[in-house]
Amino acid sequence: MSATSHSSSGHAWILSTGRFLPEKVLSNKDLEQMVETSDEWIITRTGIRERRIAAADEFTSSMGVKAAQRALARVSLDPMDIDLILVATLTPDYVFPNTACLIQKELGAWNAAALDLQAACSGFLYALAMAQSLIVSGMYRNILVIASEKLSAITDYQDRTTCILFGDGAGACIVSREPHGFRIDKVCLGADGCQADLLIMPAGGGKEPASRETVENRKHFIKMKGNELFKHAVRRMEFSLKECLEACQLKEEEVGWVIPHQANSRIIDAIAKRFSHLPPDRIFRTVEKYGNTSASSVIIALDELVETGRVKQNDPIILTAFGGGLTWGSAVLTYEAS
Ligand code: ACO
Numbered sequence: 270m271s272a273t274s275h276s277s278s279g280h281a282w283i284l285s286t287g288r289f290l291p292e293k294v295l296s297n298k299d300l301e302q303m304v305e306t307s308d309e310w311i312i313t314r315t316g317i318r319e320r321r322i323a324a325a326d327e328f329t330s331s332m333g334v335k336a337a338q339r340a341l342a343r344v345s346l347d348p349m350d351i352d353l354i355l356v357a358t359l360t361p362d363y364v365f366p367n368t369a370c371l372i373q374k375e376l377g378a379w380n381a382a383a384l385d386l387q388a389a390c391s392g393f394l395y396a397l398a399m400a401q402s403l404i405v406s407g408m409y410r411n412i413l414v415i416a417s418e419k420l421s422a423i424t425d426y427q428d429r430t431t432c433i434l435f436g437d438g439a440g441a442c443i444v445s446r447e448p449h450g451f452r453i454d455k456v457c458l459g460a461d462g463c464q465a466d467l468l469i470m471p472a473g474g475g476k477e478p479a480s481r482e483t484v485e486n487r488k489h490f491i492k493m494k495g496n497e498l499f500k501h502a503v504r505r506m507e508f509s510l511k512e513c514l515e516a517c518q519l520k521e522e523e524v525g526w527v528i529p530h531q532a533n534s535r536i537i538d539a540i541a542k543r544f545s546h547l548p549p550d551r552i553f554r555t556v557e558k559y560g561n562t563s564a565s566s567v568i569i570a571l572d573e574l575v576e577t578g579r580v581k582q583n584d585p586i587i588l589t590a591f592g593g594g595l596t597w598g599s600a601v602l603t604y605e606a607s
Contacts, residue, residue: 281404283451283602284346284411284443286572287339289332290321290559291437304429311433316534320436320560322421330362330371332439333417336565337376339572340413340441344449348378351443352409355400356385357392357416357564359593360423364473372415381413389468390530390592391458392416392564393440394600397588398456400444415441416564423470425490434532435491436560440568451586451602457512458598464501467494468593502532503539505597506589510544513587513599521546525584525604526574530591531556531566540589563592580604 296319297308311317323332333356341348354376356369369383388395393416400412417439426432444453472488473479483489506529514521521544529537534556541552555570562569567588574580582604589599 279405279446280448281401281444281446281453282448283453284445284447284449285340285343286440286442286568286575287336287341287343288440288569288572289335289339289438290569291323291327291332293322293324294319295322295436297433300433303426304432306429306433314535315434316556317433317560318557321438323419323437327419327437328362329358329360329417329419329439330368330375332419332437333368333372333415333441334375336417336439336441337372337413337415340443344443346411346443348376349380351376351378351381351411351413353400353403353412354378354381354383355396355412355414357388357396357414358385358418359387359389359392359563360419361385368417378413388564388592388596389594390532390561390563390566391590391594391596391598392592393568394456394588394590394598395458395596397444397453397600398458398598401453401456404444404446410446412444413441414444415439416568418563418565420491420563423489423491425487427487428490430495431491431493434561436562438559438562438565438569440565440572442568448605450606451604454601454603455513455516456598456600457509457516459505459509459596461595464595465593467498467501467595468492499533499536501595502536502591503543505595506530506540506591506599507543509597509599510540510587510589513601517585517601519585519601523585524587525551525581526586527552528567528570528574528586528588530589531559531570532561532591566590582606
């Protein structure tokens, strides 16, 4: 387990956010035609009604570019002012070159270094922690953090236990020295490699390269032990939220908004029950319309919440996520618009 915090010398800030969701909608009714399931089962067990699916010519890189362009446009920042592009994804366009380099080219961010990182659904929080520390250390001024996923590329549409859950989409934010937007007060991260087999794509890496056998055995798709993951997800996010709240000496009732990873409404409900002083209407949800978009779920939700205009000056916002690895993380942000 590890933790990252801001130095006393200053803070990093999220200047702006952006998101992109593909147009194509895959509804529960559509899934009824593909596997043995029902709209009613999916809604009751997950809270998901529909999810977005990338077109054949949409990729993790292209969706990431669109989300990034929106975040840049909101603060009129020139791509040449970006020092580093960090991309959190488990569905990169290629094993290499990294997706961050592909995005750098499309944006024309020629002054930026470019790096991918992978922490499954917690990827955005891991990237945020890295960006925060590189800003606070004084190494960089502006970092473009992107979380983008084309999960449809690794989802088995013959497996009803997983294909109902996942969707595609991208979110982005500019993390900066400039004191404006969301102040990053604290980021807490954790991991447990003993549970790596609970959520895995078995083939396509160095251990089991692609072969006729791996394709025939459908090993290039997500394999998940959903029941066990569910329990870990609730426990780990509860622990992580408490860790972050305590570190910031923040009481539950003082929290403006909670944005949990959008994996399943029942996971979100179970977490809400463990924080009885958190107002339930302050837990922001997008899971119903986008499903689980892995690394991008939390930043897509933050961007949507900002757009509603319901975030008030000095509101503390808590993000929390959990994913394969296992990995988890939480962050406390404070909104200071001006
Ligand atoms: N339609 C109808 N029936 C189904 C479906 C479906 N789509 N899927 C499973 N079932 C059946 C099962 O076969 C089982 O039948 P049986 O009792 O005859 O054996 C029954 O429904 C119950 O199955 P469970 O797996 O116990 O269902 P559960 O209530 O646990 O819900 C779910 C399954 C939705 C996957 C849940 O376990 C979950 O959300 N887990 C967490 C998943 C998660 O968070 N994963 C991602 C982490 S994020 C990341 O890193 C990508």
